[in-house]
Amino acid sequence: MIILQFVILTVAFVAAASSIALSILVTLRVKQLIDPLVEEGAFKERPPGRNFSGTQIPDHVGVADLHGRPVDFPPSDPGPWILAFQSVDCSGCKSQLPAYRQYLEAQGVPRDRVLSVIGGGTDGIELYEQLIGEYSRIIPAGDQLTVAADLGVEFWPTYMVVGPDGTVSMSHGNAAELPRLDLEQPVG
Structure with a gap:
């Protein structure tokens, strides 16, 4: 027992x-x-970040996309365009990719007028190419492309809607908050 x-x-x-x-x-x-x-x-909660409305986007020459093809920066096509700053090291950027893709798909903005500048190196950039490459030119940020620093972008992701004159009409840190675009009317 x-x-x-x-x-x-x-x-x-x-x-x-x-x-x-x-x-x-x-x-x-x-x-x-x-x-x-x-x-x-x-x-x-993400700090509000800088409001880029009214900011003029500077021209950048010699910009190439992920595949080495030249990119007009800003786009030469008339009409509004989208400029996004994302990073391979940013979990918030990655979590917003489905919403950003859905937005781009719904808006029908021509691919050459959607520029997604991806920072943080090239490891992991394939995810951006896979999820939004059909709707956006994927541009690796690097020493040759200093537009984020030139504009003072400090938070990723940052999305900007830019008018045909190169002036930012609105910016936001959340893809779900981007406005519906009227591609027939210039934004500005």
Whole structure:
């Protein structure tokens, strides 16, 4: 009888210890997943950032897309155009890609009038090409393209609607907040 009680207590102790160990492992895994998001500020409300309305977009020459094809910057086609600043290191940028794609698809803005400048190096830029490359020229940011710095863009993502004269009519940090565009009427 004493042996049976000892076995039952041992099994109960092992089960309790296993439960505690499993709880610790799950807690550590959740912490490992959440820490990068907390550091990036994913759980904080994003500061409003700069309002770029009325800002003139400077011309940039020698700009090439991800495939090395020349890009008119700003686009030479008449009408409004979209300029987006995103980064391969930005979880908020990646999480907004489906909404941005849906917006671009719904608006029907010609691909040559949608410029998505992607910072953070080329590792991971394929995701942008895969999800929005059909609707946007994907432009790797780098030493040759300083438009984000020239404009003072500090938050990613930043989306801008630009009129045919190169003046920003509105900017936002959320793709879901971009306005419906009337492609027949100039924005400005």
